[in-house]
Amino acid sequence: MNITTTNTAATDTATADASYRLEGTMLELCSCAVSCPCFIGEDPDRGECFGVITFHLEKGEARGVDVSGLNLINVAHIPGNALAGGWRSVLLVDSRADDAQAEALLDAFGGKLGGPLADLASLVGEVVAVERVPITHEASEASGRLEAEGMVEAEFAPIQSSPDGSTATLYGSAFTTVKGAPAYLGKSVRYRVTLPQHGMAWSFDGHNAIQTPWMMEHRP
Template identity: 25%
Template sequence: MTSYVDWRLRGPGVDLCNCDYGCPCQFNALPTHDGCEAAVGFHIVVGHFGKVRLDNLHVACTFAWPGPIHEGHGQCQPFIDERATAEQRQALLTILSGQEQEPTAFFAIFASTLETLHEPQFLPVEVHTDRAALTASIRVPGLIDGRVEPIRNPMDGAVHRVSLLLPEGFEFGEADCASATFDTWGAIALSHTGTNALLYELHMGPHGIIRA
């Protein structure tokens, strides 16, 4: 059995992508459009990698795949909180790379679909979520501007609440659906309005989701 570094990340996460609300990926279906494009962020409220503490750091990534994610050939650009020390930066990049996680767990699965990993950027990263209000944001000055608001009833503008329950999910077990507007620049340039957003609690370790 492979031995992994003991690590854990816990805190609110948000995914913004170019698919319709709910995202077909969550139903083992093909993407709404030909490819997948996304901006993802999370705020680590509590975390560690071995003896390196990762509390209160923010991380974001932009992604693009030419087709469905499982077909690979994707690219990613990571953005790590500039407040992170050299040890914390290395720890977070190691986690994102999937090197210290089982092959069937979230970060390892996503890393296996990437063909190009752009140079990580160490900048001010801010990820904020409010699941009760169905709002969130991912911001890296000049590189990511992502905003989340509730899905609205087209007739009267009322907030439309929808949640996903995935008992065997590998990124999260439950998520709230919302509406995303996001623009990204840099190595991966994206622009989408009124597309899918998912708000969830990230709780992850070397063996995947920590469900306890």
């Protein structure tokens, strides 16, 4: 008789090591005119995009590590349709993260833990560098400012197209991760990226800014 035993504790640990639940907002600023064509699956203006995609984690954990309150920025040159991939990216990790938190974030957003974040990571063709940097994220409904010290600087304001002055919104977009949640439409007042050491330096004022609630979860 063959008897198979299962090490439940080891299985639970392996599952926890590959799991995550992250909630917050995604903020994108880029070189496209308002509003972002990528959000509806269309090609970027000029045939390419120079953008920053910021994930502000209001609460969350990855591999059992609490990463609540932290930020991660993907500074990306996107050579064509965003969903076609081939992004060239520099990842900026919030300097408030300790080593365990930074490693957990990079494992999750780098696709090592699988799930929907692995699909997102597959769009990146090359991670040029990872930098730890102080990040200021003061943004709500496409209004506010973003700064990664010495690397990214942006201010943005909402597009108020309705008679009551509320922010214009987009629903059911290609990058919506929270069912029924709006993407708030805005435009940059100031938008700068200064990473010449990685071949990334650009300036676009008066272009796209868009912010949406964001959530991704994976438990194998």
